[in-house]
Amino acid sequence: MCLAALAVSACDGSEPSDNGETYVQESPAAEPVCNDPLADPATLERNREADKTLKALLASGQADAVAEAKKAAASGDFRLVAAVTLDGIDTLEFGAECVLRGGLSPRMARVVTYFGDDAIPTPAPAPSPSPTGTEAAGEGAEDVLGDFARTFNETLIADPAYPYRDVCRARPASKQGDDNDAADTKKLKDSAQSKSQSKDAPKRSGRIYGYADLGPLPENPTLADAARRGNVAVLRKLLLGTPAAEATGDALDGPTTIDSPDLFGMTPLAWAIAYRREAAARFLLSQQASPSGAQCQALVDRDSPMQIARAQGWLAMVQKMKALVPENDYAALAEDPVLPDGNKAEFNRELAQLGETYGKIFNKDAMTRHELKFTLNAKGQITACSFEPKTVSTQFDADICALGKDVLQWKPARDAEGRAVRGDAKLVIRLRGS
Numbered sequence: 105m106c107l108a109a110l111a112v113s114a115c116d117g118s119e120p121s122d123n124g125e126t127y128v129q130e131s132p133a134a135e136p137v138c139n140d141p142l143a144d145p146a147t148l149e150r151n152r153e154a155d156k157t158l159k160a161l162l163a164s165g166q167a168d169a170v171a172e173a174k175k176a177a178a179s180g181d182f183r184l185v186a187a188v189t190l191d192g193i194d195t196l197e198f199g200a201e202c203v204l205r206g207g208l209s210p211r212m213a214r215v216v217t218y219f220g221d222d223a224i225p226t227p228a229p230a231p232s233p234s235p236t237g238t239e240a241a242g243e244g245a246e247d248v249l250g251d252f253a254r255t256f257n258e259t260l261i262a263d264p265a266y267p268y269r270d271v272c273r274a275r276p277a278s279k280q281g282d283d284n285d286a287a288d289t290k291k292l293k294d295s296a297q298s299k300s301q302s303k304d305a306p307k308r309s310g311r312i313y314g315y316a317d318l319g320p321l322p323e324n325p326t327l328a329d330a331a332r333r334g335n336v337a338v339l340r341k342l343l344l345g346t347p348a349a350e351a352t353g354d355a356l357d358g359p360t361t362i363d364s365p366d367l368f369g370m371t372p373l374a375w376a377i378a379y380r381r382e383a384a385a386r387f388l389l390s391q392q393a394s395p396s397g398a399q400c401q402a403l404v405d406r407d408s409p410m411q412i413a414r415a416q417g418w419l420a421m422v423q424k425m426k427a428l429v430p431e432n433d434y435a436a437l438a439e440d441p442v443l444p445d446g447n448k449a450e451f452n453r454e455l456a457q458l459g460e461t462y463g464k465i466f467n468k469d470a471m472t473r474h475e476l477k478f479t480l481n482a483k484g485q486i487t488a489c490s491f492e493p494k495t496v497s498t499q500f501d502a503d504i505c506a507l508g509k510d511v512l513q514w515k516p517a518r519d520a521e522g523r524a525v526r527g528d529a530k531l532v533i534r535l536r537g538s
Contacts, residue, residue, distance in 0.1 A: 143400055148211075154181060155214050162216060162252065169255035177263040182367060184260065184272060185253040186213035195272075199254035200261060202272040204368055205312040205415075206406065212367055217249060267322075268367060270332055271314045313370075313378035313412070327362070327372035331388065334381030339372070343391055362391055365398035373397070373409040377421060385409075385421060395425035396433075403433045410437065414522030422521050437520040441480050441529040444513060448531075451511045455533075458507055462500045476508055476531045482524040484516040495535070504533075 154176070161167035176182070186195045186208065193208040193215065195201065202208055258274045260266055314332060321338065322329055330338035343362060363371050373393040376384040389395075397408040405411060410429070413421040414437065426434055474495070479488035489505035508531075517527025 150179075151181065151183070151211075151214075154179075155216075158214065159216055162249070165248070167252055169252045170259050173256045173259035174263065177260055177265045180265075182260065182266055182268060183212060183214045184208075184257045186215050187253075188215055188218045195257065196275070197253075198250065198257055199274055200257040200272055201275045202268075202368075203311055203314055204271060208368075216253065267326060267329075270318050270329070271368065273315065314375070326366075327364075328366055328370065328375045331372040331376040331381060331384050332379050334376065334379065334384045336383050336387050339384060339387055362388065362393045363398055365400075369398065369401070369407050371397045371409065374407060374412055377409050377412045377416070377418065380416065380418065382421070386424075389424065389428065395429050403429055404436055414518075417522060419521055426520075434520055437522075439518040441478075441484060441514045441517045441527045444515065447511070447513055451508070451531075454507055454511050455504070458500075458503060459535075462497060462503075465497055465500075471534055471536045474533045474535065476504060476533055478508065478512075478514070478529045480514050480516060480527050480529060482516050482526055484514040484524075486512070486514070 158167065158172060161172070184195050184200050184202070185198055186193050187197060188194075188210075193210060193213050195208065195213065261269060261272060261274045318333055321333055321335060325335075325338055325342070327339060327342050330336075330342065363373075365371055370378070371393065373385060373388045373395070374397055376388055393409070395408065395410040396403045397405065401408050403410050410422065410425050413425065472493075472495075475492050477490045477492060478486050481487050486509045489508055491501040491504055494501050514529055516524040519525050
């Protein structure tokens, strides 16, 4: 179809702009305004300045990985060095792995570079001088960055003050060829994939929140440490004892409360539920821990304690927390069917090809809005489809439904308790002929 615009928007029916492209409109999530420590302006500004300084040192070739890691640990900044890749925030290439549902967000890491399709870092750090006095170039610059990042992350994670070894751990570098020439490695995405399949990779045991083998309780445990291990005695001591905190003006240095989030936005109750520590979860709830999580979180947020329990199918815990939340908030947990990442874009590409066949039959001067509606069963399978309002071509209407059934891979609707149920979904489509 030769179209001025052919678009699929989110199911809220919002209208995409008419820019002559075929695309899917995504609605960005609004950042909540709150007093959560991890959203504290002083903390965020401190991190921005630290990252700016680190990038300048990398650009000049003067960054000392060990010194920078120790400085970060001393200041309480436990973010790992990472890169932005086509697949999101990546630490695998830089010698660390964090087991966290959905991966790291930008504020959880020190992003120092971007890797595109060509695997060339942007910006690239200054190359190290070679023994002959000349500077390495191109792929050699990538080695400088990789060496720095891997050493930084390994040093930070090994520091006695690092509090997140239950979640993030150093991992061995993938084996290189006999000549140990890093310039012969594949692209970043291929390298990360090969590492994830390496026999040396840390074992997750299928977990999506933290490692299974936690080890002993740290000498100075946090509420989260105790919650992950289900240690109610330590939780009781930390919560009911007298806290000793020295104020520094930084929100993250204030006294820890029962709903204080960690670097990953997880509260102690969220961790207790993620590890299915029932006694710990029940104790924290008895001490008024919030099923919504931190102050800045809502019940529907992905990493709220309630949502983690739903994702695990822990029905008894969901029902226990149900009595502690407003009825309307609980009802809002019900989820409509959704499409996985990239599936809408795939549908749009196929839709553009379908349009080439039918474009001339539509009025070129009129933009029309239609809804492609689906009925789905509890497995997310399409059982019925309609295209409304219908076009002048019944064959096009049938073909676009057939395309939806063939390409779209809906995740099923879920009720408030997390059970897959029958649901309805729709995509909004705008058409204009050639």
